[in-house]
């Protein structure tokens with residue numbers, strides 16, 4: 001395991017870097033050129049043109065991400081939603097049916113229930129924790145199963161090897177959005193998933209300064225998805241590629257530090273009288289603690305949610321009184337962010353659906369940054385007091 005972890009840390013720095021280096025540059029420069037000299041390519045997707053995702057900045061990232069995820073190939077996209085929508089539009093055809101976990105990122109939920117429905121793809125939301133319900137929802141036209149590695153905002157983790165096995169047995173393409181874990185904590189392809197997706201906006205880049213997406217899978221899936229991406233046009237700008245490459249190099253140290261701080265923060269919150277429930281998979285009372293301990297490596301991630309005893313008003317007062325965490329959506333950056341999912345990520349759902357999913361209006365979600373843990377805990381304590 002230690003050897004495994006050291007390997008990914010080394011890959012983040014060295015995998016995929018060009019040999020020889022461009023003009024000897026230690027860091028791959030930004031290739032701000034929309035087009036490149038024709039080199040005799042016979043295939044449209046191989047012609048060197050920025051929308052076709054094949055500039056030197058793209059190619060370094062593709063090789064690095066494939067290595068880090070343990071996939072044959074990888075692809076970067078203009079956003080996490082570009083990765084998700086392009087993948088689903090490649091895997092699914094009109095008439096197909098998809099199984100999806102009930103608690104999905106809002107954009108993904110809307111893409112499945114609005115856009116895909118318009119294109120003749122139906123869906124069934126299943127309880128990720130109830131394998132019998134997956135089998136009951138299967139139809140002859142079911143083509144894929146889609147889930148998130150750690151659910152937002154309650155940080156539930158499914159029996160991922162069971163999902164991958166179920167998909168294999170039933171000839172489904174298994175797709176997992178692993179934004180919340182990053183490949184430092186979880187490598188879904190090694191568990192048998194077909195396709196892993198990321199909003200690289202979050203941990204992979206890690207500095208809250210770009211939007212980007214990433215996909216890793218087999219050569220066959222990535223070739224097909226790249227062709228769709230080239231036509232839909234969701235390619236990542238070379239400067240954003242450069243920033244993502246820079247961010248990736250520190251992914252391991254950032255995620256491990258954020259996980260350690262999150263565990264300390266979650267433990268402190270658990271002790272505080274103003275907090276009724278803390279949701280953190282690293283705490284023994286979390287319903288999926290045991291499973292998370294088995295599946296995740298090197299920590300339980302940087303996301304912590306809590307329900308306050310004082311409900312909505314207390315949550316509002318808390319976000320106003322905090323000095324360090326910034327009240328903003330998104331996650332995975334160096335600054336600790338605080339948000340109320342009922343106001344941001346899950347604002348699109350009606351209040352009853354939100355409650356059914358266990359997301360109270362007073363739920364507060366923290367994305368733990370890279371500040372000193374004691375400073376964060378002291379700030380949370382003064383705001384809660």
Ligand SMILES: *Cc1c(COP(=O)(O)O)cnc(C)c1O
Nearest residue numbers: 079080081105179199201211212
């Ligand atoms: C943010 C996020 C997305 C969407 O990514 P963008 O980069 O904003 O397009 C998808 N899935 C999850 C889990 C996310 O947190």
